[in-house]
Amino acid sequence: MIRATLDVNVLASAFLGRQTAPALIVQRWTGGRFELILSEHVLYGLDRTWQKRYFQTRYTGDQVQQTLALLRADAIMVAPTPSAQGVGEDEEDDLVLATAVAGDATYLVTGDRHLQAFGSFQDVTILSPRQFLDLLEIEPGIGS
Structure with a gap:
């Protein structure tokens, strides 16, 4: 089974309810096509992102908390190790x-x-989200 980590920007976009690559990826995850790997850090970043004005006009606080609880319950939660320290442009990337x-x-x-x-x-x-979605679509047996 494929194991994938979705970055905060992908998760935030996915829940806007459109037929975008991020939204379709989350649909594939809920359909069992791959295992989602997350950490409290990623969920914290997602919560922070959803506190921005753009998202506050689209989500209620209850919707945000319910979605975070769903992700926490259904994803595989891990603790990041310091294996990537200083690799990305900032600590968030690492x-x-x-x-x-x-x-x-x-x-x-x-x-x-x-x-x-x-x-x-x-x-x-x-x-990218499009590349991952294409991978899932081109390879019907992948993630099964």
Whole structure:
């Protein structure tokens, strides 16, 4: 089974309810196509993102808390290790990379081009949301 970490930017976009690559990826996860690897750091970043004005007009506080609880309950939660310290442009990048590594993720899915530019880190392949969705669509047996 594929194991993937979704970056905060992918998760935040996914719950806007559109037929975007991030939204379709989350649908594939809830359909059992891959295992989602997260950390409290990623959920904290998601909560912070959803506190911004843009998202506050789209979500109630209850919706945010329910979604965070669902992710916490259904994803595989790991504690990031310091394996990626000083690799990314900032500590946020390092912690997302470390989450993927700690969870033995096959893929890190991110909209951040500077992370995508790495191509891979340790045994984790870094893909854009569209690339990951295409991978799931092209390979029908993948993640089954």
